Amino acid sequence: MTSQELPNGMVRAAANGGTTEGYMPGFGNDFETEALPGALPQGMNSPQKCNYGLYGEQLSGTAFTAPSHQNERTWCYRIRPSVKHSGRYARIDLPYWKTAPHVPEGVTSLGQYRWDPVPHSDEPLTWLTGMRTMTTAGDVNTQVGMASHIYLVTRSMEDAYFYSADSEMLIVPQEGRLRFSTELGVIDLAPQEIAILPRGLVYRVEVLEGPCRGFVCENYGQKFDLPGRGPIGANCMANRRDFKTPVAAFEDRETPSTLTIKWCGQFHTCEIGHSPLDVVAWHGNYAPVKYDLSTYCPVGAVLFDHPDPSIFTVLTAPSGVEGTANIDFVLFRERWAVAEDTFRPPWYHKNVMSELMGNIYGQYDAKPQGFVPGGMSLHNMMLPHGPDREAFEGASNAELAPAKLDNTMSFMFETRFPQHLTEFAGKEAPLQDDYVDCWDGIEKKFDGTPGVK
Numbered sequence: 033m034t035s036q037e038l039p040n041g042m043v044r045a046a047a048n049g050g051t052t053e054g055y056m057p058g059f060g061n062d063f064e065t066e067a068l069p070g071a072l073p074q075g076m077n078s079p080q081k082c083n084y085g086l087y088g089e090q091l092s093g094t095a096f097t098a099p100s101h102q103n104e105r106t107w108c109y110r111i112r113p114s115v116k117h118s119g120r121y122a123r124i125d126l127p128y129w130k131t132a133p134h135v136p137e138g139v140t141s142l143g144q145y146r147w148d149p150v151p152h153s154d155e156p157l158t159w160l161t162g163m164r165t166m167t168t169a170g171d172v173n174t175q176v177g178m179a180s181h182i183y184l185v186t187r188s189m190e191d192a193y194f195y196s197a198d199s200e201m202l203i204v205p206q207e208g209r210l211r212f213s214t215e216l217g218v219i220d221l222a223p224q225e226i227a228i229l230p231r232g233l234v235y236r237v238e239v240l241e242g243p244c245r246g247f248v249c250e251n252y253g254q255k256f257d258l259p260g261r262g263p264i265g266a267n268c269m270a271n272r273r274d275f276k277t278p279v280a281a282f283e284d285r286e287t288p289s290t291l292t293i294k295w296c297g298q299f300h301t302c303e304i305g306h307s308p309l310d311v312v313a314w315h316g317n318y319a320p321v322k323y324d325l326s327t328y329c330p331v332g333a334v335l336f337d338h339p340d341p342s343i344f345t346v347l348t349a350p351s352g353v354e355g356t357a358n359i360d361f362v363l364f365r366e367r368w369a370v371a372e373d374t375f376r377p378p379w380y381h382k383n384v385m386s387e388l389m390g391n392i393y394g395q396y397d398a399k400p401q402g403f404v405p406g407g408m409s410l411h412n413m414m415l416p417h418g419p420d421r422e423a424f425e426g427a428s429n430a431e432l433a434p435a436k437l438d439n440t441m442s443f444m445f446e447t448r449f450p451q452h453l454t455e456f457a458g459k460e461a462p463l464q465d466d467y468v469d470c471w472d473g474i475e476k477k478f479d480g481t482p483g484v485k
């Protein structure tokens with residue numbers, strides 16, 4: 033097995049099987065990978081001395097005592113232990129990155145909201161300075177809830193690294209390509225793919241092709257998991273083998289650098305004399321992962337009626353209440369609509385969960401106009417919404433032949449908690465003031481006489 037040097041200087045393990053170079057297939061698998069032969073201890077975690085003079089270190093993603101089917105941790109064999117940095121943390125300000133609880137004065141969150149895409153910027157914006165929080169929900173201190181963000185990235189992080197102690201991050205690119213060089217390996221990410229970066233994992237974000245824009249769901253709570261499929265059975269929706277975890281990759285760089293930590297909503301930096309991406313080998317089940325949304329196999333109504341959107345759940349992060357997610361990540365992608373005698377788009381509804389949506393590309397069936405790629409909408413807890421007038425009239429008069437919904441990919445971050453707009457979302461981002469007018473023209477058809485109108 034030979035290692036490989038990447039363009040950014042990292043040394044990466046040779047791919048061990050599979051067809052995707054640099055990644056290992058599976059969701060929540062117990063992986064093992066080494067960028068140098070023999071770097072990974074066999075049969076034990078903590079030998080008296082590790083090969084190559086590496087230090088052993090455990091990264092625990094769940095409590096030590098979590099039930100074994102949920103227990104996640106990874107053993108890292110690294111050039112230096114993480115604790116070797118110049119100790120003192122200094123507070124820094126990233127004014128656009130907000131954390132729950134955060135309910136700004138003068139911003140109303142009760143409502144139906146829609147935004148045009150936040151425009152790209154000419155400024156040099158990194159993963160940290162380019163993060164723009166749109167909504168927050170719950171409370172980071174009790175590890176419940178989430179935040180939604182838009183990122184605008186034009187510059188790579190240089191000699192700079194980051195980790196979030198607050199959250200795992202679900203990343204949904206919409207334009208541009210990014211490279212996440214992490215302690216556990218390298219993930220390249222393009223639109224139509226998503227990635228999950230676990231809480232506590234150190235990484236650097238580089239621009240492969242800019243400018244970059246996308247959406248992020250910051251999950252303060254229990255980790256994302258695949259939903260149970262129930263009677264659907266063992267296949268379809270998101271399949272485990274389509275998730276890809278990077279093989280080990282490390283760099284041995286002695287350059288003065290900074291490490292930024294997000295911790296209970298505050299940002300702190302410390303100096304570090306070397307790259308913390310120095311894990312030569314690792315094994316475990318707590319690791320970053322990416323997934324190609326085009327491998328999501330949607331299942332739907334094959335005779336009549338419109339099922340609840342939970343049928344399109346890609347990932348679910350549980351809350352303490354069974355069946356009531358802290359966050360569901362739901363995907364509305366290309367599919368056939370075949371239901372007979374059915375109003376095919378989403379029905380009108382009010383929902384105890386709050387629904388934040390983003391458009392990755394194409395047209396969304398409930399909103400043919402106005403909800404554009406890069407744009408977002410929020411239908412907050414128990415606030416009514418549904419198809420606009422145009423969608424309603426179109427779908428209630430359409431000839432119901434099988435129809436392909438093509439070139440369409442939108443998603444929803446759905447949480448049991450109300451989502452609060454940030455000042456940025458309410459005042460700076462391109463909010464569509466006339467959004468609610470899309471339901472204005474809905475007419476009264478009832479005239480007291482029976483029969484289909």
Ligand SMILES: O=C(O)Cc1cc(O)ccc1O
Nearest residue numbers: 340341377378379387398417
């Ligand atoms: O509001 C939305 O557009 C999302 C949605 C889609 C759907 O098919 C059913 C319910 C729902 O909330």
Ligand SMILES: [Fe+2]
Nearest residue numbers: 381387411417
């Ligand atoms: Fe909805």
